[in-house]
Amino acid sequence: MTNPKKRxxxxxxLFAILGLGILSIIAIILVVILIINLLxxxxxxxxxxxxxxxxxxxxxxxxxADCPDVQVIVVPGTWESSSNDDPYNPTANPVSLMLNVxxxxxxxxxxxxxxxxTVPYIAQFRNPANLTDRQADYDVSRAEGTERTRAKIAEVNxxxxxxxxxxxxxxQGAVIxxxxxxxxxxxxxxxxQDLVLGVGLIADxxxxxxxxxxxxxxxxxxxxxxxxxxxPIPGITLTGPRPGGFGELTDRTYSLCAPGDLIxxxxxxxxxxxxxxxxxxxxxxxxxxxxxxxxYWSDNGQPATVWMTDWARAVIDEAPFPKHE
Numbered sequence: 478m479t480n481p482k483k484r485x486x487x488x489x490x491l492f493a494i495l496g497l498g499i500l501s502i503i504a505i506i507l508v509v510i511l512i513i514n515l516l517x518x519x520x521x522x523x524x525x526x527x528x529x530x531x532x533x534x535x536x537x538x539x540x541x542a543d544c545p546d547v548q549v550i551v552v553p554g555t556w557e558s559s560s561n562d563d564p565y566n567p568t569a570n571p572v573s574l575m576l577n578v579x580x581x582x583x584x585x586x587x588x589x590x591x592x593x594x595t596v597p598y599i600a601q602f603r604n605p606a607n608l609t610d611r612q613a614d615y616d617v618s619r620a621e622g623t624e625r626t627r628a629k630i631a632e633v634n635x636x637x638x639x640x641x642x643x644x645x646x647x648x649q650g651a652v653i654x655x656x657x658x659x660x661x662x663x664x665x666x667x668x669x670q671d672l673v674l675g676v677g678l679i680a681d682x683x684x685x686x687x688x689x690x691x692x693x694x695x696x697x698x699x700x701x702x703x704x705x706x707x708x709p710i711p712g713i714t715l716t717g718p719r720p721g722g723f724g725e726l727t728d729r730t731y732s733l734c735a736p737g738d739l740i741x742x743x744x745x746x747x748x749x750x751x752x753x754x755x756x757x758x759x760x761x762x763x764x765x766x767x768x769x770x771x772x773y774w775s776d777n778g779q780p781a782t783v784w785m786t787d788w789a790r791a792v793i794d795e796a797p798f799p800k801h802e
Contacts, residue, residue, distance in 0.1 A: 529666040536638050539800040544637030545592035547674070547796045549789065551579045552596045552626055554648030554680070560621065562597035569597070574647050574679070577769050577782035582789055591643075591793045594629060598622035600649060605711050614712030615649075622653045630657070631667040639799035642668060643789050644676045648740060648765065651681040652702070655719065655732075662724030675792040676723070676730040677785050679768055684741040688722045689730040692784055693776035696734055698742035705743070731788065733781045735774035738764040 552558075557573035565583075567573065575595065583593040599618040604610045633640055646654030658676040660666035678689070684700040698704065702715045723730045734741035739762055764773045768781035776784050 529661055529664050530634065530669045534669075539802040540637050540639045542801045543589075544633075544640055544799075544801065545589060546798055547591040547641050547643060547793050548630070548633045548637075549579070549582060549591050549593045549643045549793070550596065550626060550629065550645065550654070551575050551593065552598075552622060552646035552650030552653050553600060554646075554650050555600055555602045555618075557647070557650075558596070558598055558600035558622075560597055560599055562595070564594050564597055567595045567597070569600075574766075574768055574782065575645070575650065578645060578677075578786050578789065581786050582793070585790065586793060596622060596626050596629065596650075596653075598625050602649065603712055605713065616712055616714050619649060619653060622650065623656060626653055626657055627667050634668045634672070639797075640672070641796050642673045643792055644673065645678070645785060645789065647679040647768070648682070651678040651732075651741075652683055652700075654678060655681050655683055655723075655730075658726050658730060659719040659721060659723050662726035662730075663721040664724070670725045673726055674729065674796055675789065676726055677788060678730070678732045679781050679785060680734060680738055680741045680765060681732050682740050683716065683719055684732050684734055685718055685722070689727060689732040691732055691734075692788075693733060693774050693781065694736050696736040696738075696742040698739075698744055700741050701739060701743045703743075731785075733768070733774065733784070735764050735768065735781075737773065738762060740765050 553567070553570070553573050553575045557570040557575065558567065559569040562569040567576065567579075579593050579595055582591060586593075598621045599613045600622065601612040601618045602615045603612040605614075630642065633642075644654045644658055646652075654676065655678050657666060658673070661668060661670055661673055664670070676689075678684070682700040682702045685703065686695060686697055686699070703717055705715050732741075736742055767773050771778060771780050774781045779787070
């Protein structure tokens, strides 16, 4: 027969072990929360410069002879560029979606009429849930793409004050272009609002239905950066809606999105784990990669890339012809 004292000591030992186990779990949870908060980026300041060049500032009557009439800026999506890619002959990804837009425009227009510049940047998206993923964080990639796009616009404007702009981008590139367009449209960008003739976005991660003009389908979901209202994710800052939208550029901005593309047509997600999985799955979603076909997005039988090329061509055709000296 078991000794009652031994049974009592056994129960006490079991309770002690269980108590230590619970305390260990609580400690682990607290450490995880602490790490997440330590890695959380500091609150961002105002987006872009505090004030863009004004359209009311007197401009010269002519500009240098080597200035283009129109500067076309193209920003590729995730895994479609690299920091050292050639902006006039991009080869980082031979099947980059935006090559289907930039290529035809560069072939059709002389560089003096439309200079087509593809922004070279990291264009990566590290999965924080995969410890073996050695890519650059989304925040790092996006920051480089944004800085280089802004810098190119400012550089051209400083030398060529009469040059107009057409801004285009896909996926991560659409977020970058959309952010800069929002800054310009709200008076905080690198160039005056009246010099931007058009903005074309494909699969914008900060998309809001009807905030810009659209062609083809107009799904009811929102961009992934708006939908994923979750805990901070190291390396991935989800910036939500754009303050002020596109401002004065709203009537010149087109946002194309295929139904079911979770980058631009996502439901609101509250669960952090589900959110990370959805976000990573969205990048590899077959819908997201098919804008060069009519399988998921079509307008009068045209894929999004053909629509965007035709739209940009029309904008360039109607652009001013500034005097050169």
